[in-house]
Amino acid sequence: MKNTLTAGAALLLTTTAAHAVGLDRSAQSVSVLFEEGGETGSYAELSYGYVMPDINAAYLDALGGAEIDDVAEDFSQLGFGYKRDLDAGWSIALIIDEPYGANIQYPDGLVPAVLSDVSAELDSLSVTAIGRYKFNENFSAYAGPRAQRIEASIVLPNGGTTVDLDESTAYGYLVGAAYERPEIALRVALTYFSEIEHTFDTTTAGVVEEELDVKTPQAVNLDFQTGIAADTLLFGSIRWAEYEVVEVIPTPVGVSITDIDTGTSYSLGVGRRFSDQFSASLVGTFDTEGDDDLVSPLGPTNGSYSVGVGGQYKVNDNVTLSGGVRYINFGDATIAPGGTEVASAEDNSAIAVGFKVGYNF
Numbered sequence: 001m002k003n004t005l006t007a008g009a010a011l012l013l014t015t016t017a018a019h020a021v022g023l024d025r026s027a028q029s030v031s032v033l034f035e036e037g038g039e040t041g042s043y044a045e046l047s048y049g050y051v052m053p054d055i056n057a058a059y060l061d062a063l064g065g066a067e068i069d070d071v072a073e074d075f076s077q078l079g080f081g082y083k084r085d086l087d088a089g090w091s092i093a094l095i096i097d098e099p100y101g102a103n104i105q106y107p108d109g110l111v112p113a114v115l116s117d118v119s120a121e122l123d124s125l126s127v128t129a130i131g132r133y134k135f136n137e138n139f140s141a142y143a144g145p146r147a148q149r150i151e152a153s154i155v156l157p158n159g160g161t162t163v164d165l166d167e168s169t170a171y172g173y174l175v176g177a178a179y180e181r182p183e184i185a186l187r188v189a190l191t192y193f194s195e196i197e198h199t200f201d202t203t204t205a206g207v208v209e210e211e212l213d214v215k216t217p218q219a220v221n222l223d224f225q226t227g228i229a230a231d232t233l234l235f236g237s238i239r240w241a242e243y244e245v246v247e248v249i250p251t252p253v254g255v256s257i258t259d260i261d262t263g264t265s266y267s268l269g270v271g272r273r274f275s276d277q278f279s280a281s282l283v284g285t286f287d288t289e290g291d292d293d294l295v296s297p298l299g300p301t302n303g304s305y306s307v308g309v310g311g312q313y314k315v316n317d318n319v320t321l322s323g324g325v326r327y328i329n330f331g332d333a334t335i336a337p338g339g340t341e342v343a344s345a346e347d348n349s350a351i352a353v354g355f356k357v358g359y360n361f
Helices: 002-014
Strands: 042-054 057-059 075-085 090-097 102-105 119-134 139-155 162-181 186-193 196-204 208-216 219-229 232-241 263-273 278-287 304-314 319-330 333-335 343-345 348-360
Antiparallel strands (some): 042 075, 090 119, 102 119, 162 186, 304 319
16 A cells, blocks of 8 residues: 555645745655665656646726736646665665746736736756665654755836846755654654755846845645555645745845745645556645735735645556646735735636656666
């Protein structure tokens, strides 16, 4: 039960995580640490996700009520994980993912022009190396460094000032511990991710060049699973991320161009093995809303809930294929650049699909 069900569950919790708090994309899962290796003690996986948001808005009636269509662009996610068991209770893992992202683009030529051509594009890449030590069959601890690369370009409301943040690489760490009881497929893992401070070479309005210090948030993941019946697994996660520390304050603007609430994401699901080759899972997720429904035009949603289904097929003793699809419903929000309400974003959603190939050897 343990080996067949957990990979399908992890797929739904990670590769299709378009719904997560703040700028989260990958949810920074460390589940590869707990995969079992093959003859050499090794396991590798490659994952791909594609997210199709349907986010629309409308100016408030006082501003004419014009519709604003297709605010968010489709995006894809790639991930790679490798784990190898060593001697004397040690194992190592390497995780490559895209932890944060943004793909917002308002149409040009809007009337009034306050939101015309406003956009945000953020790309990231993270490489994490982890060492894990098992004290016994039940308890283990793990830690490792993280290298994080980010670049972004933002076009602001009310005039279209462009802020470009050139590529920056900075470093942090993670540390965690796990408790397991293999006979009932029980595992509880707690992981802390450190805050990371970047220094960006920044250009504002194509003229003002300066260095800006910007933090990415510290976060805590709690992941759990347990067998609840023969061939049936209950699993879930809680992720907290301190996004209120993320501030980008270009000198010509004078205030932060970001306004992201600290948030928490909750997931709960069930997996079922139907044969030695095939298992399936169902998962629901809830992401908390902000203190109010006022949001930046660069993040025109407020919380979400979602439901996803996934399947996993064991091709042979070495290769496993997984896939999942998730429907996400975003919370309604009022778009308020600088605190001034100008538009509403309601009844928005997204579809996310994910695929993963796992290979143990």
